[in-house]
Amino acid sequence: MPLPPKTEVFDTSHRRGPSFELLSRPAARCWFIDRDRGLLIQVQNGRFIQNWRKEKATKSYPKYEKTRSTFSRDWDRFTDFLKGQRLGDPLVQQCEITYVNHLEIEKGWQTLGDLKAVTPVLSEVSPGRLPSPEGVIFGSRYVLPEKRGRLYVQMQSAIGADGKELLLFTLTARGAPSSSQASDLLSWFDFGRTWIHEAFEGFVTPEMRVIWGGQKSR
Amino acid sequence: MSALPEQYDYLGASSTGYWSRATPTTYSAEWLRDALGELDELRRLDNDWDSYGSPPPTPDAIRKARELILRLAEECAPTPSIRPFGGGGIQIESGTSRSELQLTVDPNGQAFFLALAPQGQIEEGELLSNALPNLLARVLLS
Numbered sequence: 001m002p003l004p005p006k007t008e009v010f011d012t013s014h015r016r017g018p019s020f021e022l023l024s025r026p027a028a029r030c031w032f033i034d035r036d037r038g039l040l041i042q043v044q045n046g047r048f049i050q051n052w053r054k055e056k057a058t059k060s061y062p063k064y065e066k067t068r069s070t071f072s073r074d075w076d077r078f079t080d081f082l083k084g085q086r087l088g089d090p091l092v093q094q095c096e097i098t099y100v101n102h103l104e105i106e107k108g109w110q111t112l113g114d115l116k117a118v119t120p121v122l123s124e125v126s127p128g129r130l131p132s133p134e135g136v137i138f139g140s141r142y143v144l145p146e147k148r149g150r151l152y153v154q155m156q157s158a159i160g161a162d163g164k165e166l167l168l169f170t171l172t173a174r175g176a177p178s179s180s181q182a183s184d185l186l187s188w189f190d191f192g193r194t195w196i197h198e199a200f201e202g203f204v205t206p207e208m209r210v211i212w213g214g215q216k217s218r
Numbered sequence: 219m220s221a222l223p224e225q226y227d228y229l230g231a232s233s234t235g236y237w238s239r240a241t242p243t244t245y246s247a248e249w250l251r252d253a254l255g256e257l258d259e260l261r262r263l264d265n266d267w268d269s270y271g272s273p274p275p276t277p278d279a280i281r282k283a284r285e286l287i288l289r290l291a292e293e294c295a296p297t298p299s300i301r302p303f304g305g306g307g308i309q310i311e312s313g314t315s316r317s318e319l320q321l322t323v324d325p326n327g328q329a330f331f332l333a334l335a336p337q338g339q340i341e342e343g344e345l346l347s348n349a350l351p352n353l354l355a356r357v358l359l360s
Contacts, residue, residue: 157244159241
């Protein structure tokens with residue numbers, strides 16, 4: 001099914017009421033996967049998404065510059081395709097960049113009751129006589145400078161597909177680019193990524209960042 | 219879609235699937251960790267555990283069963299019972315006093331379902347990828 005639209009709104013005079021839509025087009029989200037099985041392009045009406053994940057065939061965590069470059073290439077090819085099919089140029093209303101980090105158990109932390117080695121925000125989740133928690137969750141939201149978007153930070157306990165305990169640390173920046181030109185989209189991604197980097201540095205302890213750096217390069 | 223880059227393969231449309239995921243423990247069923255522990259125990263079964271020559275569940279069956287258990291927990295299904303199934307498979311059952319869902323994973327990791335809905339209807343078949351939430355909503359959580 002297609003993903004619902006997500007738009008950061010700042011001017012409350014334009015607050016929207018309930019929305020209704022009559023669908024005359026197929027409600028589909030198409031997936032295209034690369035040969036290494038690590039890169040995914042998702043296309044639906046209203047969204048063009050590039051995802052990366054660590055796969056066995058994928059040797060290491062790619063640097064931002066590399067994913068930026070593959071996005072730029074694939075976006076150009078997609079817009080060329082739209083032009084070739086006389087579908088016009090897309091009007092880009094929002095850009096979004098998300099980092100999903102899996103901080104695995106026994107790599108810098110041992111129990112949910114003792115997370116001060118991971119992050120200062122979850123350093124005291126078992127105060128007094130409380131036992132180690134069964135689950136933890138922390139979330140915060142920030143307006144980015146000049147209202148160019150918002151940054152969402154979430155850290156929560158989770159279990160991975162392999163059954164291992166982990167902390168799911170998700171950082172999302174979303175906002176409007178200054179135009180639909182590819183260069184402005186990339187410029188917004190650079191902006192969003194800068195703030196995600198800032199949040200990662202602030203929320204994760206230096207010790208954990210060293211462990212995480214080693215984990216990424218494997 | 220022939221104009222898309224050559225290095226991509228078309229994987230499907232209308233997918234409700236997730237590219238990569240983890241199951242948050244703050245929102246999922248409280249039985250999740252115990253169920254994963256039970257599943258882990260099955261790997262330690264001896265050969266011929268059923269006296270009919272069955273091997274312990276295969277790694278493919280374990281992997282698929284773990285995926286199903288995580289999905290059941292995300293949907294807060296009733297506590298499942300998990301047991302080995304002849305030939306290297308696994309069976310997972312979850313139910314209420316009025317309905318029941320039985321999931322069988324074969325040694326190749328393929329899953330099948332048998333559902334007894336509250337009104338007495340029986341459904342069965344192969345459990346297609348991402349079909350579990352709808353099935354649960356129809357059978358167990360309605």
